[in-house]
Amino acid sequence: DTGVSQDPRHKITKRGQNVTFRCDPISEHNRLYWYRQTLGQGPEFLTYFQNEAQLEKSRLLSDRFSAERPKGSFSTLEIQRTEQGDSAMYLCASSLASGETQYFGPGTRLLVL
């Protein structure tokens, strides 16, 4: 399968713990995006990368959140000192820089107790 993959698919953690999610985009895609989606809402843009450069971050991305894409391939999203309000589905998507279509992964569902 050459689609976008995310790991883990589910994560349960206690408040205050750190969590890290991984996204592997489609191999030839140089843009990678992170979104957060809560129940009954659409995905909210968090940040995106072109190759290894993080080009934009949403105001939603507090300083507890950090994303990296060190070699321009896979990306990680880390949440430090998790809060119950961080419980959501975290979606990753990728696209070609000139493309009009984003391909989404299956998401990582986070539950903070």
Added chain:
Amino acid sequence: SQKIEQNSEALNIQEGKTATLTCNYTNYSPAYLQWYRQDPGRGPVFLLLIRENEKEKRKERLKVTFDTTLKQSLFHITASQPADSATYLCALGLESDSWGKFQFGAGTQVVVTP
């Protein structure tokens, strides 16, 4: 304030009929608009894109219209099938040279019954 509004109530429709979904927006000037399908527990899947200078786009049984004066897009599924049951999201692309910076609506659930 900026808003993207989609029907919050589920659309229940009989197989074979046409489902019509709306996406209204305020205080945005999108360069393009996209529609995605999302099944429970899965990521959205791209369906159609329409640019600000286009009135209508079609793909198989799907049709999208875009009226920048009314600030509205309509999404039609013709000859609907139970397999079309899902949540449909509209997404506004806000910058013509920054593909990928989307603002999503909350989505409308469609339920097609045999």
